[in-house]
Amino acid sequence: MNELSESHEDQEKDASIFIECPHCYTKILPHADNTCPACQGDLSSLVGVNPNKVSFLIHESEELPFCCYSCGQYTEQEVRVSGDQESILSKFFMGDISPEDTSNVVIFLPQCQFCAEIEDPEPVEVDYDNQTMTFAVHTRFRDQVLQLREDQNQDEAD
Ligand SMILES: [Zn+2]
Numbered sequence: 001m002n003e004l005s006e007s008h009e010d011q012e013k014d015a016s017i018f019i020e021c022p023h024c025y026t027k028i029l030p031h032a033d034n035t036c037p038a039c040q041g042d043l044s045s046l047v048g049v050n051p052n053k054v055s056f057l058i059h060e061s062e063e064l065p066f067c068c069y070s071c072g073q074y075t076e077q078e079v080r081v082s083g084d085q086e087s088i089l090s091k092f093f094m095g096d097i098s099p100e101d102t103s104n105v106v107i108f109l110p111q112c113q114f115c116a117e118i119e120d121p122e123p124v125e126v127d128y129d130n131q132t133m134t135f136a137v138h139t140r141f142r143d144q145v146l147q148l149r150e151d152q153n154q155d156e157a158d
């Protein structure tokens with residue numbers, strides 16, 4: 001009998017029943033009627049889902065292309081997205097800690113003027129341990145970031 005390892009397997013199964021909502025890109029546990037608890041979207045219907053949007057993990061310090069994360073157009077503009085604006089402010093009041101010393105995640109996300117007027121970038125998920133954020137991005141933006149990462153890997157190999 002090995003009850004310990006059996007219960008561990010059960011836990012892993014529990015974790016895998018979380019799915020990514022196609023409407024709001026949040027990792028969710030669907031309601032019994034197959035709707036999303038975060039946005040109330042119908043998970044069995046993809047009506048209104050933008051096929052060009054994917055959820056994508058971005059690391060805080062990584063280089064990003066001149067490409068609007070939202071529409072995929074060329075842009076040199078970027079917006080500062082912070083994982084936890086309030087706690088960083090309170091840390092400033094407690095003492096002079098520079099943003100680099102905190103566990104807050106800050107990403108300068110490329111966003112064109114047009115999209116900037118429509119919406120502020122909201123991370124789907126912030127991971128303070130790994131210093132990453134997940135955004136719903138345009139597939140063209142994702143492809144360009146993947147290309148940049150590939151180029152950098154090749155540079156390091158040289
Ligand atoms: Zn949702």
Ligand SMILES: [Zn+2]
Nearest residue numbers: 068071112115
């Ligand atoms: Zn744009």
